[in-house]
Amino acid sequence: MHLNSAAPTADTPLVPTGKKPGRWRYWTGGMVLSLLLLVGIAVAFLDPWLRRMLEKQVAEQSQGRYQLRIGELHTSLWSRAMRIQNIELRPAKNNQLWQQTTLPRLLATIEEVRISGVGLGALLRGTLVPIDTVRVAGLRLRALQLPKANPNAKPLHEQLPARIPGLRIGYVSVLNVRAAYGSGRVPQTSVRRASFTAQDVLLSAAGATDTLRLGYASSFGVQVSGALGTVAEHRLRVGAVRYSSQRQQLTVDSLRVWSLRAMEQPGPVVRVRLALPHLRLTGLSAQALRRREVRLDSVSVVKPWLAATPPTQPPPALHHVLASYLRHVAVAHLRVSGGTLRLLGIRAKPQVQDIRLGADDMLVTAAGATDASRIWYARSWELRTGRVQTAVSAPVYWLGLQGTELITRTGVLRATGITLRPTMTPTALARYKRHQTPHITVRAPVLAVTGLDFGALTRRGALLARQVEVRNVRVLIAGDGRFPLNPKFSMVTQESLAKLPVRLNVRRVVLANSSIGTSYIGPKTQREGSITFNRINATLTNLTNDPRLMTAAAPLVGQASGWLQNSWNVRIAVRIPLLDPAGAHSGEGTFGPGSITLLNTMTEPTRLARFESGTVRRATVRFTGNRQQITGTMRAEYSDLKLALLSQAGGPDQKTLLTKVGSTLLNGIVIRDQNPRGLGPDKLKLGSMQSRRDQRVSVFSLWRQGLVSGLLNSIGAPQKLAQTISEQP
Template sequence: MKKALLIGGGILIALAIGLFFYLKNRKLTDFNPLIREKLQSLVLKGSDSLYRLTFDTLIADVIDSRLTVTKIVLTPDTTVLQKMRNTGNAPKDIFKVSLDSLVVDGLNIADFTSNKNVDLNVLHVRQPSVEVFHAKTPKQDSADRLKLSTLRIRIAKQMNHLAINKVQILDMNVQLHTLSNDTVQKTSKFRNVNFLLDDVLIDSVAAIDSTRFMYSKQALISLQDLKFRTKDSLYLIGLDSITINASEKNVLISNFYIKPNGTNKAFRNKLKFIKERYTGQFKTVELKQISWWSIASSDYFRADEVHMNNGSLEVYTDRSLPPFPRSKVGNFPHQLLMKSPFPINLKRLKVTNFDLSYQEFNPKTDEKGEVSFKDINGTLENITNDPQLIAQNNIMKLDASAKPMGEGKLDAIFKFYLDKAKDGIFSVDAFLHPMDGRAFDKATRPLGMFGVEKATIKGMDVHVDGTNYNGRGTVVLKYDDLQIAALKQDGDKLKKRGFLSFIANSFVLIPSNPEKNTPVRKASAYYRRDVHKSFFSIIWKTILIGIMKTVGFDSGVKKVK
């Protein structure tokens, strides 16, 4: 009996060793046709016959629980695609995918070849190439979009579930082609894209699980060195890197920038009319608590906060060009928000440590004037174009502070009335703290042909109500010791006009407000907008008229255009 057991045990051990070496050496060659058929069937059925999967070799190793597939290509069937288009069921995005190899660890061959469950450990893909063809189609409502099942949902219907502990997609290159009438209108390229996904589950429940991103509980997606040109080729927009932490619902962008192509002169030569030139950057832009499900299911952008930190924006205008011929009515901040092609609900936009400068070239003086605001910190709240949310709160509010000309302090509150955006209704309340008025000299000399030789600003209160066509408000400017220098062009320099300066300071301008034993002067202001000029021109010129009236320069009000 004992001998029989030893013989039987020896035979079993021999059979096990033989089976091990057979499986190890054959690499499950006998199973390859079954696995190949299963993979191709999943793709074919899951895409309603739209996509075809081909590959060169498939090596399945049951001992190491590993599957390696090489030279994989996923392509759409053009005949099936045309039939889908004819019936209106074609997806807006068509894909072409190729990769040298795909490695799967933790493969259970029995589960995979059956039609039940697939549970994997790691799916590793390196350097894939993906082409996306995006067709511009009429906007669909959310109900219609939900009816269009994605490839992943259709694949999920072919089995009970597909679970993967970890997915690694490294160094992916993506080309996004935007189509119009089947013709490529624009191509954007994304290089070195990385996907790290944990706890991926594809089944009927996960397909509608709002806590998952791309079917994963945790996802980290990164892109580097992203660049693209604007449609008019005037600007290059880019960023150093973008990292999406889907599990925390956050996005971090590093060094976002916009740069004009060429110098001021080169930019000017591309224009027929006056147009502002922008140069800007932010060290970091962080989006917090993004609702991925709202974006994926219904093209609805929803987030709690966007925080833009350590940035600057330079705006340059060359007044030697002809005026812009078309009206700019309809381009106020809240009006642009209403023009968005999809609903937006952003609770808060924060800007910290931001510098803004406006430069204007005056051909009459052949010089550039500059108005700057340093160290801007502000919060814009209730950024939405959703009618239901606007009915609950109709005001988009900006509360900000800054250092005008790098000195003093300016506090301002902007209110944009979202329910009256068509008429451009807004208001501004601002307070300028005490500062040396000579700081404005570098703006008034080239732009206004006068210098500020002396002025002590004790404070300024401003209120402006604006519409598409006018600004109306009040200005209370408190100051002492106002003294200016009237200027004239002398060759390539500005020269003081002594007599005119004397007349202005002695007989025209009021040196202080309030004057001794008199109440503080309060000036009302009205400005009818030049529709070819910007939103900020209404605010600035309404305030300027109030300042002119306060200092006694009433004759200059008519020249404000």
């Protein structure tokens, strides 16, 4: 065996001498080059093929209703990206194709679409395809026609190619969107600019059922500016809208709404004009919206200006309206600042300025509406306003308030700077009404209601309060006796309180340091007389029409004190069982001391009678009244009483020869110049109060009739004559 001949040396070549290198290297290189060449060719033809395929798919899937045109399409397998530019989607002009279809009829152009980070391996394997980003810029959309909702429409993830189970996109943005809806020259709805972003979009069956997502996205944001639309015969314009699902906050800036119909007359639905500078909602969860629920942390409304015309029929309750769209609506805190409200289409036309409103723990559902611990869906409300004005018994009276305050938690209601004034003179008012009617002017610095049961007020329409207090009220009441009496029964009676359609229960009413001035034009003299009551303090207890509380043993009790003409002290107490079917009531009062000449400001111009002298030391009355009459007695202690009859045709002192003779006879024969005469109680003449009741006049007029009849009878006038004079209007 020769080892040297078999083993190669260091100089021996690895390839036998005279032979070429192995061809497998060339084959490998050639295959790589060929593959690269094929890939290059494929890439070169991929973009045109994809563009044609997309255009063809749109035409086939829409059954010829749409034509898609793509200006440029570029793919990069190396960077796993695609860029598409100048996309146009056009509807077919054949109207018959759009008669029965579930597709919207729209025009769309897109400047650019960029897709990056496509999972090619997953795409080839037919698994969930990951995509890093999808960016759409310059979308212009015009919807010409929207079809009816298709209950059989497939969700978006089921419209993907069959071999692709879903897409997972890290970030989606649609920027610089302009959209419009409507086939007319002026679109019904339009958006000047909008943007949309979404994170972690899972376009699959799992994403569709994920309760933590909305529209397949885990979070998203929307920005809209310059939106304009028409809804329910109202035009809407929105300056800007922003929503972030991560921050759960929605803001609306510069919202304006105006009715397309005139607002002077009411219609079947409410009509509004609204200017809302700023609205912010926090806690608006996209996941809750998916469940048709809204649970807001706060709603803030800044300086809203609202004019509304109420509908002819009362609208349904708010929770009934919302129930069609949402199963549950809750708001932790509602705040409105600087609001203005005007109601049109009604005669009162109230206006409220500087509204500051707050509500806590609102539940706008059927359960919230019936919850006994809630008022107007909320646990508590606070309302404060600036100037309030409205017509009362329009167009007769105008009511103005400088401010109001309402706090349901403590049962407080306050009104400040109260003014009630007629819009016409006493004579014009009587002419407008065609009968005598009070012409009332009221000014009050403050009206305060405490212990008000807002729950009873809102749920049962019952007015229940612990106390109503009014201080420093100034009241002027004017009348014109030249017109006939009102043919209807007066409403200023105890019977009217008993017949109120609402339950009334006010434990205490306080009137402090107030005054009442009255004036009256005599029907024969056509001259105006006046009299004033000053420094009035009055208290009413048990003001109620509740049969359990209002009985003969527990009637309405009233006590009042004041000064006649600021000089003559007056005290009165009344007991009125409001539910007595006969209208029975009783009272007593004391007057004096003072000069009876204080009455001349009323008796001279209206009755042509002047008290020349007379000093009343004390007068006491006790009376009972009902629906037919008033009866009672008057004990008047006076001295040096002289009365003069007057004539309108007289001289400066309004006396003629006839009236002078009549006055002499009256003072000498009829009138007792002093009472009592002489010594002893038997010398005091009691005056009989007798006067029939005319239910066309108020209960206060009935009391005045009794005082007049008792006074005249006590000074010497026969009872029948005193009664006749007292019953004259």
